[in-house]
Amino acid sequence: MTLDTSAAGVFAIAVTPFTDTGEIDMPSVDRMVDFYRGCGVSGLTILGMMGEAPKIETSEAIAFAKAVVMRAQGLPIVVGVSAPGFAAMRALSSAVIDAGAAGVMIAPPGAMRTADQLVNYYAQCVEAIGSDTPFVIQDYPLSSGVIMSVGVIRRIVDAHANCVMLKHEDWPGLEKISALRVLSDAGDMKRISILTGNGGLFLDFEMERGADGAMTGYAVPDMLADVIAAQNRGDRDAAHDLFDAHLPLLRYEQQPGLGLAVRKHILKLRGAIGSDAQRAPASKMTEAARREVEYLLARVGKHDPSAANLT
Numbered sequence: 001m002t003l004d005t006s007a008a009g010v011f012a013i014a015v016t017p018f019t020d021t022g023e024i025d026m027p028s029v030d031r032m033v034d035f036y037r038g039c040g041v042s043g044l045t046i047l048g049m050m051g052e053a054p055k056i057e058t059s060e061a062i063a064f065a066k067a068v069v070m071r072a073q074g075l076p077i078v079v080g081v082s083a084p085g086f087a088a089m090r091a092l093s094s095a096v097i098d099a100g101a102a103g104v105m106i107a108p109p110g111a112m113r114t115a116d117q118l119v120n121y122y123a124q125c126v127e128a129i130g131s132d133t134p135f136v137i138q139d140y141p142l143s144s145g146v147i148m149s150v151g152v153i154r155r156i157v158d159a160h161a162n163c164v165m166l167k168h169e170d171w172p173g174l175e176k177i178s179a180l181r182v183l184s185d186a187g188d189m190k191r192i193s194i195l196t197g198n199g200g201l202f203l204d205f206e207m208e209r210g211a212d213g214a215m216t217g218y219a220v221p222d223m224l225a226d227v228i229a230a231q232n233r234g235d236r237d238a239a240h241d242l243f244d245a246h247l248p249l250l251r252y253e254q255q256p257g258l259g260l261a262v263r264k265h266i267l268k269l270r271g272a273i274g275s276d277a278q279r280a281p282a283s284k285m286t287e288a289a290r291r292e293v294e295y296l297l298a299r300v301g302k303h304d305p306s307a308a309n310l311t
Contacts (some may be wrong), residue, residue: 001076003103003134005164007193009042010224011078013217015264016051016064017273024056024064028274033071035272039306040225042213043076044068045105049143050217050260053080055279058088062095069100076102078136078215084109086128093129103134105167108146115152122156122163134162136215140169140197150179154189167215169197174209181210199254200224204243207231218250219266222306245303249296261285262293269297269310 014036017028036044046068047053047061056064069077079096081104083089093104106125112118122137129135137156139148148170157163170176177194184191195215196206200223203214207228214224223246230239253262261283264276285293301308 001074001100001102003043003076003078003136003164005190005192007043007076007165007195008212009228010040010213010221011043011045011076011195011215012036012039012041012221012224013045013048013050013197013215014068015217015260015267015273016047016053016056018052018275018277018279020275020277022277022279024060025274026064026067028272029064029067030071031274032267032272033068033075035267035270036221037072037075039220039222041075041221042225043078043102044072045078045080045215048080048105048138049140050263051080052260052279053082058092061092062099065096065101066099069096078103078105080105080107080138081129082107082109082138086124089125090128093133097129097133103136103164104129105136105138107138107140107144108148110145112146115149115155118146118148118152119155119159123159126160126162131160131162134164135160136165136167137163138167138169140167142169142171142198150176150183153180154183157190157192163192165193165195167197168194168206168211171198171202174202174205177206177209177211199250199259201250201254203227204231204240207239208236217263218246218253219263219270220246220249220300220304220307223304226304226306242304246300246307249293249300249307252293252296257283258285258289262289265290265293266297269294271310 017025183189197216200218268276
């Protein structure tokens with residue numbers, strides 16, 4: 001299965017499940033993939049920032065990716081291959097594509113500052129992964145510190161036929177989506193898939209600006225799929241009503257440093273993974289935080305049964 005510019009819906013950013021002692025929890029991989037499939041996702045993205053990729057050795061990453069692809073059975077899998085050097089990027093990309101991954105995702109390193117630096121960097125990335133490997137631009141300035149203008153994205157997209165998607169996480173970023181769609185609608189830029197992140201915090205309006213879906217890690221991805229479906233059928237009020245019911249939990253998940261712990265805790269409660277452990281360095285939830293999350297889940301569950309679907 002190959003990723004292309006028509007990709008849409010929810011590509012859930014999947015966690016990497018660990019045991020309480022820090023090993024990758026391979027027995028949890030199947031249940032995790034099955035859980036996401038049951039939530040109505042269109043695909044999965046693994047080994048991104050939420051997947052704790054910097055804490056994982058290359059051999060582990062390859063074994064994990066192979067296990068996810070094998071279980072996915074038709075769901076396209078995007079693998080984060082960002083790395084300090086191109087040798088590591090090339091090795092991981094080659095291994096996961098050979099295993100059946102649909103494409104790879106690449107974020108720019110923090111040292112990139114000028115338009116030419118960014119354009120040249122992605123040209124070198126394409127040399128490393130190969131011009132036949134579909135890739136996703138990850139635009140997440142809040143984390144990377146790298147500002148990617150509409151003009152830069154346009155240059156990268158038009159220079160590489162295998163650039164098929166933008167993971168849009170700029171904030172504020174609604175105008176960027178609109179500007180990119182104006183260019184592609186006018187035929188001044190190749191139209192690519194735009195999936196949005198930031199925990200889904202702006203998905204309600206991002207869809208109305210021209211996004212094709214979400215690529216994010218909110219622990220109730222069922223809601224994201226339902227909001228997208230409602231927007232696609234033109235039921236704006238239903239989309240916003242459902243989205244608004246989840247906002248308190250979405251907000252809680254977005255706390256810097258704590259968000260992954262919250263997400264893993266909810267995913268454990270929902271039966272997706274066996275443990276909410278992270279590899280060190282890791283954030284931890286206090287008992288007070290756990291009670292708050294479970295209270296929020298109960299409140300959201302009054303409006304959306306998905307959030308109340310706990311083991």
